Amino acid sequence: MTAAIAIADASGLAAVSMRAVAARLETGAASLYRYLSSRDDLLDLMADRVAAELRPYPEPDGDWLDTLVRMARAQRAVHERHPWLFELSQRASAIGPEALAFFDACLKVMAPVEAPFAAKFEAIGMMNGVAILFARKRTAGESLTFVGLDVTPYPYLLAAFSEPVSAPPATDLFERALRSLLRGLLTPDGA
Amino acid sequence: MTAAIAIADASGLAAVSMRAVAARLETGAASLYRYLSSRDDLLDLMADRVAAELRPYPEPDGDWLDTLVRMARAQRAVHERHPWLFELSQRASAIGPEALAFFDACLKVMAPVEAPFAAKFEAIGMMNGVAILFARKRTAGESLTFVGLDVTPYPYLLAAFSEPVSAPPATDLFERALRSLLRGLLTPDGA
DNA sequence: TGTAAACTGCAAACATCGTTCGCAGTTGCG
DNA sequence: CGCAACTGCGAACGATGTTTGCAGTTTACA
Incomplete structure (x- = not known):
C-alpha cells in the first residue's frame, strides 16, 4: 500500500x-x-513494493564487479530513502517477487564468475548487509547521545573529544569495502 | 534485569x-x-548488561589490527549468544557505561594509529556493523523461504538451485573483510 | 515510644494496538 | 424480482505499556 x-x-x-x-x-x-491477512502481510508488501525501486537493473556490461557495486549503490540509496526498511529487513518473513527478481539479477551479473552457488549466495547477502550498514551510517549520523553520562572514567574517549574536529575522511569507503569483500568471496585468491 | x-x-x-x-x-x-521508568529503559539496561560480556578487553599487545579483530570476534560471539541484541542495536537510545567502556577500549587500542578521531569513530562503527552482519549470517542461516513462490520467472535462480550443493567456502572471511575494512579506514594507503 | 512522613508493592483502570465478529448495504446473476 | 455472494465497518476481544490510587511497611524525629 x-x-x-x-x-x-x-x-x-x-x-x-x-x-x-x-x-x-x-x-x-x-x-x-x-x-x-495481517499487519505482517502489509509490511511484506511494503518491503516488496519498495524493492521495486531497485529497477531498472543495470545491464551486465564490462566487469561484473563494477555492475555489482552499482547495484549495491542502488540498494543503499533505497535504504536511505526509506530508513524503516532496515527494520523490515531483519524480520524473517517471506520475500516477495521483487526481492527475488533482484536476487536473480545479481546471479545473472555473477554468471561469468566461476564460483559455487553457495559462495554467490553469501556474496549477495554480504552485499546487502554492507549496503544497509553504510545507509544506516549516513541516516543515523553522529546521533550518539551520551546523555548525562560522566565520561571521566573513559580517558581515551575524553582525549578524543578534546581533539579539534577535522574534515570527514570518507573517500569512497563504501565502494572499496564492497569490492574487497566481494572479490574475497568470489575469487580464489585472497583480497 | x-x-x-x-x-x-x-x-x-x-x-x-x-x-x-x-x-x-x-x-x-x-x-x-x-x-x-519505561520498557525502553529495561531494554537499554539489557543491552548494557550484555555488553559487559565483552570483558575482559584484550591487552593491546602487538599489532593494533590483531587486537581489534579479537575484539570484533568477541562482539560477534555476544551477538550470536543473544540474537535479540541485534534488534536493540538499531534503536536510537542512550548508550550505557559498558558500551562506552568498550568504545574507550577500542580507542585505547587505536592509540598508536595516526588518524583523526572521526576516522576512528567510523572504524568502530564499521567494526560493530561487520560483527553484527556476520553474527546474523550464522544465526539466520539459510532460512530463506520462497514460500509458495513460482521461481520460473527467475532463470538464474532456477539454474543455481539445480547445481549440486558444494561445501561451504568460508575460509575465515570475517577476519579478512574486517582487516581490509579497518586498514582502509585508518591508514593513508588503500586496501 | 508515638506519630508523621516517606517509601513500596500492586490491583485496577486507561489508551492503544492487532485482530475477529456480525450485521447492514451493495452488487451480480438467473 | 429474488437470492447469493461480496464489501465495508462499528463494536468488541485480548494483549500490550503505562498511570493511578490505595493499602502496608519502614524510616525519622520529638
Whole structure:
C-alpha cells in the first residue's frame, strides 16, 4: 500500500498502525482485512513494493564487479530513502517477487564468475548487509547521545573529544569495502 | 534485569513484556515501574548488561589490527549468544557505561594509529556493523523461504538451485573483510 | 515510644494496538 | 424480482505499556 509507505517515510514504522493506514484511506481499520491477512502481510508488501525501486537493473556490461557495486549503490540509496526498511529487513518473513527478481539479477551479473552457488549466495547477502550498514551510517549520523553520562572514567574517549574536529575522511569507503569483500568471496585468491 | 535477559534468550525480544518479566519475578507488572521508568529503559539496561560480556578487553599487545579483530570476534560471539541484541542495536537510545567502556577500549587500542578521531569513530562503527552482519549470517542461516513462490520467472535462480550443493567456502572471511575494512579506514594507503 | 512522613508493592483502570465478529448495504446473476 | 455472494465497518476481544490510587511497611524525629 502506498499509503502505508507514505506514513512510514514520514513518521517511521511504528506509526504504521492499521488504524492509521485506514484513516489515511478514509476508511475503517477492519476494512483493510478484506485485502490483507495481517499487519505482517502489509509490511511484506511494503518491503516488496519498495524493492521495486531497485529497477531498472543495470545491464551486465564490462566487469561484473563494477555492475555489482552499482547495484549495491542502488540498494543503499533505497535504504536511505526509506530508513524503516532496515527494520523490515531483519524480520524473517517471506520475500516477495521483487526481492527475488533482484536476487536473480545479481546471479545473472555473477554468471561469468566461476564460483559455487553457495559462495554467490553469501556474496549477495554480504552485499546487502554492507549496503544497509553504510545507509544506516549516513541516516543515523553522529546521533550518539551520551546523555548525562560522566565520561571521566573513559580517558581515551575524553582525549578524543578534546581533539579539534577535522574534515570527514570518507573517500569512497563504501565502494572499496564492497569490492574487497566481494572479490574475497568470489575469487580464489585472497583480497 | 537478569530475568528479562533470560526471557529474551529463550523466547525473543517480543516476549519481553512487562507482565512476563514481572511474572518471572513473582510480582506485579506495575511494581517494575518503581525501578524502571519505561520498557525502553529495561531494554537499554539489557543491552548494557550484555555488553559487559565483552570483558575482559584484550591487552593491546602487538599489532593494533590483531587486537581489534579479537575484539570484533568477541562482539560477534555476544551477538550470536543473544540474537535479540541485534534488534536493540538499531534503536536510537542512550548508550550505557559498558558500551562506552568498550568504545574507550577500542580507542585505547587505536592509540598508536595516526588518524583523526572521526576516522576512528567510523572504524568502530564499521567494526560493530561487520560483527553484527556476520553474527546474523550464522544465526539466520539459510532460512530463506520462497514460500509458495513460482521461481520460473527467475532463470538464474532456477539454474543455481539445480547445481549440486558444494561445501561451504568460508575460509575465515570475517577476519579478512574486517582487516581490509579497518586498514582502509585508518591508514593513508588503500586496501 | 508515638506519630508523621516517606517509601513500596500492586490491583485496577486507561489508551492503544492487532485482530475477529456480525450485521447492514451493495452488487451480480438467473 | 429474488437470492447469493461480496464489501465495508462499528463494536468488541485480548494483549500490550503505562498511570493511578490505595493499602502496608519502614524510616525519622520529638
